[in-house]
Amino acid sequence: xxxxxxxxxxxxxxxxxxxxxxxxxxxxxxxxxxxxxxxxxxxxxxxxxxxxxxxxxxxxxxxxxxxxxxxxxxxxxxxxxxxxxxxxxxxxxxxxxxxxxxxxxxxxxxxxxxxxxxxxxxxxxxxxxxxxxxxxxxxxx
Numbered sequence: 001x002x003x004x005x006x007x008x009x010x011x012x013x014x015x016x017x018x019x020x021x022x023x024x025x026x027x028x029x030x031x032x033x034x035x036x037x038x039x040x041x042x043x044x045x046x047x048x049x050x051x052x053x054x055x056x057x058x059x060x061x062x063x064x065x066x067x068x069x070x071x072x073x074x075x076x077x078x079x080x081x082x083x084x085x086x087x088x089x090x091x092x093x094x095x096x097x098x099x100x101x102x103x104x105x106x107x108x109x110x111x112x113x114x115x116x117x118x119x120x121x122x123x124x125x126x127x128x129x130x131x132x133x134x135x136x137x138x139x140x141x
Contacts, residue, residue, distance in 0.1 A: 004052035007059070034060045038070070050081035054111065089121060098129035 041056035057074040064070060084107035092101035105122040108115055 031064075034063050034071075041073075043075045045077055045080075048080075048084070050077055050084050053077045054081055074091065079115075082108045082115045082118065085111065086115065086118045086121065089118070089125065093121070094124045095126055095133065096128075098125050098132060102129065 026135060037056050037060040039051045041060065042049070044053035044056060054074065054077050056071060057077055061070050062072055063066065085104045089101040089104035089108065092098075092104060102125045105118050105125060108118040109122065112118075
């Protein structure tokens with residue numbers, strides 16, 4: 001009985017070494033890919049293309065969900081994306097493109113639900129759109 005156990009140990013030892021090497025190789029591949037994705041995210045962030053940066057940080061975070069630094073960068077970039085969409089919406093509202101402004105504000109709120117200014121602006125844009133509609137309707141008479 002002792003020999004059976006010893007034989008089993010000899011058989012599994014090479015297998016365990018193989019598994020450890022395989023795990024090492026696989027774990028070495030993931031950070032390189034994550035590093036590449038993170039580098040792309042930082043490039044997009046530098047170009048102020050925050051939508052693309054959010055997509056890349058999200059993708060990197062899916063592969064390394066415990067990376068607190070990555071989570072913090074994602075939150076920061078989401079806030080920047082939210083502000084960028086809100087600024088675009090303000091420009092659209094100034095030019096009386098209310099439907100497009102509302103869409104931009106919806107994206108802004110989706111990126112950062114804590115953007116209370118965007119929440120206020122979306123109500124304002126809806127009221128302005130409705131007012132513009134009735135104004136146009138009254139002028140058409």
